[in-house]
Amino acid sequence: MSNSFTLLFSSFIGFLQIYLILLLIRVSLTWFPNVNWYGQPFYSLSRITDPYLKMFRGIVPPLIGIDISPILGFILLQCIMQIVSNIGLSS
Template identity: 60%
Template structure:
């Protein structure tokens, strides 16, 4: 059981880093999201982010959904480490 919890906690940490990279790359408007490795990163992170985008639409050109998504991952990851 502990192996499963550790694996899930590691996955959450890696996924959080991928989300942060995705958010930071949006600051560069010259990035072509149709080229590799950006397409793969987008395919991995967008389904999760779209869940939060449906709850919190962009306000004034700012997308706050990644903050909520990362906070939720951190809460779940912290809960797993407490087990």
């Protein structure tokens, strides 16, 4: 039973790490104005990451025209990863 929980937690942490990388790529690409978000692979990337990022856009207002809400998203995702990791290690 313990091995299945360990596998479940490690798989979930792996998924969150991949999602964190996708978020980092998405946020980094916003600095390039020539990116066509309607072409592949950028369209798929935005479809995967935008729902999560949109949750934080209304919480943190832009500062000097820069949207800093993804920072809150990164922090929350890191906290979730840490909590899941600690739960997985304790079981």
